[in-house]
Structures are given as structure tokens and as C-alpha cells.
Amino acid sequence: MAMELEKIIRAADHTLLHVDSTWDEIRGILDDAKKYGTASACIPAAYCKEAAEYVQGSVPITIVIGFPNGYDTTAAKVFEAKDAIANGASEIDMVINVGWVKNGWYDRVLEEIRKVKEACGDHILKVIIECCLLTKEEKIRMCEIVTESGADYIKTSTGFSTGGATFDDVKLLREHVGPNVKVKAAGGISTLEDAQKFLDLGADRLGTSRIIKLVKQMK
Secondary structure, three states: OHHHHHHHHHHEEEEOOOOOOOHHHHHHHHHHHHHHOOOEEEEOHHHHHHHHHHHOOOOOEEEEEOOOOOOOOHHHHHHHHHHHHHOOOOEEEEEOOHHHHHHOOHHHHHHHHHHHHHHHOOOEEEEEOOHHHOOHHHHHHHHHHHHHHOOOEEEOOOOOOOOOOOHHHHHHHHHHOOOOOEEEEEOOOOOHHHHHHHHHOOOOEEEEOOHHHHHHHHO
């Protein structure tokens, strides 16, 4: 299990996104991310500058934008991405406009992701499609759009809607995205066994607030 556990930890975006998160709590997340070697620490944009200064490059910082509802204007999302990167973000996780998907406005969805990716430059962009709100056909269409957009990852969920990552969704996304796109499972990953299964099904990253807590309990 040790080798698998190390793989799980290395894949984890150690996350704290609660609306009442304090700096002391964020700093704890950063300390844990550094100590255990997680893929990144995923935190609110308002703490990005302090976090980047605190870790001094020792931990990648992931910032969420258009979060959690995704219905901000494209210009607002582009600004958020640029602002986060200017403040030291390493990676950006953006939420799509689910309403546009429901309208069938896929050209707008694609254009928005492309503009945010352009704002990110060489920084990693993960696209949250909020699987719990989409039909199977819409999920497959979003796989095609994210592949075409040039984004780096497709991500299942914000963790703030009606559901989180499911095994079926991760399997579906892995089957339908292009080889240039990785998959991030996020939302409700509550056991190490589930985390391992998500990786086995093709997830490359895990967005989770619980994995490091579980590792600490083991130790």
C-alpha cells in the first residue's frame, strides 16, 4: 500500500475552499502540502499572494476562478486568471458556464476556455464541467470542447453543487478526452480506497480536502 499511498498523495490537490477559511487554516494546508508532497494546494484567490510569499515556490498554488457557479462573464474569468497568476498562482481551475451548455451554446463555451487558457500562458488550466449537472451527451461534448480548447485538464466537479466525482464520470471523461488532456476527479473523495480507484480509472489528479487527514490518521 505504501507505493500506492505515495502515488495518491502526489496526485492530490490539497484543497480548502470554504467561504469562512482563515489564514491560519490556509497556512496549515500549505504546510501539509509541503510536508507530504502533494501536487498542489488549492485555495481561494484572496489568499493567493500571501500563500505564494509563504511557500516561496516550494508548493504549487492552484487558484479557482468563476467559482463555484461559473456564470461570471468571460472578461471577469480572464481577469481572475491573470490576477491569480500575477499573485503567484501556478495553476488555474475554472468553472464553465453550465447554462451555456444547457442552451447548446458550445461555441461560446469553447471561446471562453480558449481565452482563459490564453490568459494562463504556460500555467496549467483545469476546466471544471460540473458533471452532476450534465447529461451523458453533454459530458461527452465537453470532453471534445476541452480537448479542442488547449486546456490541460478536464475536472469533474467543484464539490459545491449537487454531487462530486463518480467512478462512472471519471471513466467516461478518460474515454472521451484527447490524449493531450488529463482528468481531475474532485468532490467527495472520502477514502484512500476511492482515491486509488479514481487513479486506476484514469484520473491524473484528485481534488480533495480529506486525503491528508486520512494519511495523518494512519500515521
